[in-house]
Amino acid sequence: MTNKTVLHAKHLEAGAKMVDFFGWDMPINYGSQIEEHHAVRRDAGMFDVSHMTIVDVKGPQAQAYLRYLLANDVAKLQDKGKALYSGMLNEAGGVVDDLIVYFFDDTNYRLVVNSATKQKDLDWLAAKAEGFTVTITERDEFAMIAVQGPNAKAKAGQLFSAAQNEAVAGMKPFYGVQAEDLFIATTGYTGEAGYEIMVPNDQAADFWQALLDLGVAPCGLGARDTLRLEAGMNLYGQDMDETISPLEANMGWTISWEPQDRNFVGRDVLTAQKTAGTDKLVGLVMREKGVLRAGQKVTVEGGEGIITSGTFSPTLGHSVALARVASSVTDHAEVEMRKKWVTVDVVKPSFVRNGKSVL
Amino acid sequence: MSNIPAELRYAASHEWVRPEGNGIYTVGITEHAQELLGDMVFLDLPDEGDQIAMGDDVAVAESVKAASDVYAPITGEVIEVNEDLEDSPELVNSDPYGDGWLFKVKADDISEVESLLDADGYAESIEDE
Numbered sequence: 001m002t003n004k005t006v007l008h009a010k011h012l013e014a015g016a017k018m019v020d021f022f023g024w025d026m027p028i029n030y031g032s033q034i035e036e037h038h039a040v041r042r043d044a045g046m047f048d049v050s051h052m053t054i055v056d057v058k059g060p061q062a063q064a065y066l067r068y069l070l071a072n073d074v075a076k077l078q079d080k081g082k083a084l085y086s087g088m089l090n091e092a093g094g095v096v097d098d099l100i101v102y103f104f105d106d107t108n109y110r111l112v113v114n115s116a117t118k119q120k121d122l123d124w125l126a127a128k129a130e131g132f133t134v135t136i137t138e139r140d141e142f143a144m145i146a147v148q149g150p151n152a153k154a155k156a157g158q159l160f161s162a163a164q165n166e167a168v169a170g171m172k173p174f175y176g177v178q179a180e181d182l183f184i185a186t187t188g189y190t191g192e193a194g195y196e197i198m199v200p201n202d203q204a205a206d207f208w209q210a211l212l213d214l215g216v217a218p219c220g221l222g223a224r225d226t227l228r229l230e231a232g233m234n235l236y237g238q239d240m241d242e243t244i245s246p247l248e249a250n251m252g253w254t255i256s257w258e259p260q261d262r263n264f265v266g267r268d269v270l271t272a273q274k275t276a277g278t279d280k281l282v283g284l285v286m287r288e289k290g291v292l293r294a295g296q297k298v299t300v301e302g303g304e305g306i307i308t309s310g311t312f313s314p315t316l317g318h319s320v321a322l323a324r325v326a327s328s329v330t331d332h333a334e335v336e337m338r339k340k341w342v343t344v345d346v347v348k349p350s351f352v353r354n355g356k357s358v359l
Numbered sequence: 360m361s362n363i364p365a366e367l368r369y370a371a372s373h374e375w376v377r378p379e380g381n382g383i384y385t386v387g388i389t390e391h392a393q394e395l396l397g398d399m400v401f402l403d404l405p406d407e408g409d410q411i412a413m414g415d416d417v418a419v420a421e422s423v424k425a426a427s428d429v430y431a432p433i434t435g436e437v438i439e440v441n442e443d444l445e446d447s448p449e450l451v452n453s454d455p456y457g458d459g460w461l462f463k464v465k466a467d468d469i470s471e472v473e474s475l476l477d478a479d480g481y482a483e484s485i486e487d488e
Contacts, residue, residue: 032452033423034398222397222423289401291421312400312423338419338426 005050006143006201010208014218022116024051026221033222037314040190040227041355044149045219046211051115054142054198055125056108059134063106068264069128070101071246073256077103081175083187086254087246088113088124089266093273094242095249097121098234100187102176110139110176110183112196114236128265142183143204147216148194148227150355155214156195159207160184168195189224191231191353226311229320232283232350238294239281239308239322245273248324250281250349277327279305283349284321285359290337292321292344297336300346302328307335315352316359322349361390364456368472369481370432375456382469386432387460388420388451391485396422399448404440404462411437411464413471418461420451433471435464 003024011018016027027048029036039045057066066074072086082103088096097117102110113121125136147156157165160179167179168186173193176185183198199207212218225235232250234240240249247255247270255270256262284307286292292310299305303326310321325333325346334341350358367375373392377385393399403419411417411431418429440462444450451459466472476484 029397032398032449034400034449226423289403289421291400291423291426293426312421 003051005048006204007048007050007145007208010205011048011218014212016218016220019221021051021221024115026051027218029220029222030218033220033226034314036217036219036223037226039217040149040192040219040223041315041352042150043217044147044152044155044194044215045217045223046152046208047146047148047219047224048143048208049146049196050143050204052144053113053115053118053121054139054144055111055113055122056137056139057111057125057134058108058137059132060107061132062109062134065129065132065134066101066109067262068132069125070099071255071264071266071270073262074101074103074109076256077101079175080104081171081177083174083176083185087240087251088121089246089264089270090242091266091269093245093266093269095236095240095244095246095251096124096242098236098240098251102185112144116237139198141201142198143201144196144198145204145208145211146188146190146194146196147211148188148190148192150192152192152194152216155211155216156197158214159210189231189233190227191233192227192355225309226314229309229311229322230313230315230352232322232348234281234322235309244324245270245278247273247278248280250322279324280327280329281308281322281324281349282329283347283351284310284323284333284335285345285347285351286319286321286335286342287345288318288342290319290342292319292335292337298323298325299334299336299341300325300329302326305329305333313351315355316357320351361394362456363389363391363478363482365478367456368432368475368477369484370430370475371481371484372430372432374429374432376432376472376475377456378472379463382466383438383463384433384435384466384472385460385463387455388429389481390455392420392427393452393455393459396420396427397424398422399451402441402444402448402451402461404444405437407437407440409437411435429461431464432475433464433466434468435466437462438465439463
């Protein structure tokens with residue numbers, strides 16, 4: 001059984017090439033993946049991310065539950081609408097999923113989790129809720145459209161009501177606000193400014209069309225992958241999964257170690273791993289011809305590793321990758337490509353921000 | 360259904376061959392092949408003067424999706440390569456039978472070309488995939 005988002009017909013209408021994405025029939029591109037990528041870096045593009053799962057967590061113990069469930073600490077959230085990125089870990093310290101949590105008050109939060117892991121996540125959320133007074137509700141009455149790029153906010157703003165524009169005026173990155181029918185968040189997966197907008201299902205096609213009429217380019221999963229990789233953002237299932245610790249996935253910054261008496265799932269194992277040391281996720285840059293690909297072997301000073309995500313970077317004009325390698329890594333690595341070993345640069349896992357190289 | 364010009368000959372591995380006269384043939388990849396590969400990012404072409412034999416992997420078409428070998432459809436000497444692809448690999452996507460050609464071969468044995476598929480044969484071969 002193939003799932004379809006409420007925007008499926010709009011994708012077909014635009015001539016999208018559709019692929020199966022973990023049970024969802026989704027657009028991979030609408031012609032040229034590279035042109036879609038450039039549209040987001042230079043102007044404005046949009047993605048149908050309605051397949052992602054929205055879950056509301058409410059109740060007197062919502063905060064206590066999330067402080068136990070997540071490696072990052074929702075108690076840090078003080079401003080209404082502020083969002084937090086976190087791993088949701090298992091007892092072995094592996095990543096069950098990565099997610100964004102929005103704070104409204106201590107009894108009211110919203111999570112956005114991956115579609116590929118939807119049922120597993122819902123089961124996990126329910127299992128860990130035992131003993132907490134919370135209600136967990138999936139909100140599948142919303143579609144979600146990500147509008148991203150230097151001109152994305154201005155273009156989307158033309159579709160907002162006066163009240164909605166007032167609600168988002170001056171909103172900093174990583175906040176979300178319910179404004180009339182829309183939940184508008186300054187989040188994204190591209191390294192550009194923009195919004196992720198939750199729209200009631202019955203309004204989604206019209207909203208998509210209105211963005212299209214404003215010249216916002218529809219972008220598929222192909223461009224979404226090259227954009228997130230240039231931005232150094234992990235893809236669940238590829239750069240980390242249940243067998244990988246956040247410490248090995250460049251997610252150390254999402255673990256709140258303080259206060260030390262906060263118990264969260266996986267904490268003991270993470271503490272031991274931190275003492276013992278782990279592999280780490282780095283960026284690789286190859287300026288010569290060729291494309292680094294997931295699964296290629298890497299040799300570094302004092303150890304080995306593997307490329308978890310690799311691509312041609314349309315913004316930079318050469319290949320970049322994320323690789324998990326021994327922590328003894330220096331500033332060069334060797335990658336096995338098509339039966340020969342190629343020397344590449346090792347950098348922090350971030351390549352492009354706001355349209356510009358950060359190399 | 361992708362475009363398969365009737366005047367060309369084809370290898371089942373998705374290369375096309377066009378006679379230019381004097382035993383010279385232009386080689387490229389088909390529209391179907393570029394559709395499968397997606398946006399092209401690099402072409403690794405043979406050198407002028409290389410001797411190539413039918414079935415050898417002589418070039419690599421690297422797209423956003425994958426690196427794919429290109430096989431010599433005929434035996435002979437490479438006499439010219441498409442230098443424009445160095446800066447504009449997307450020509451293989453936008454004009455696979457025209458500006459997106461890969462290289463030209465002086466054939467050792469022009470009867471080899473007769474053993475390649477015609478347009479109908481190639482159309483059938485990709486339907487079976």
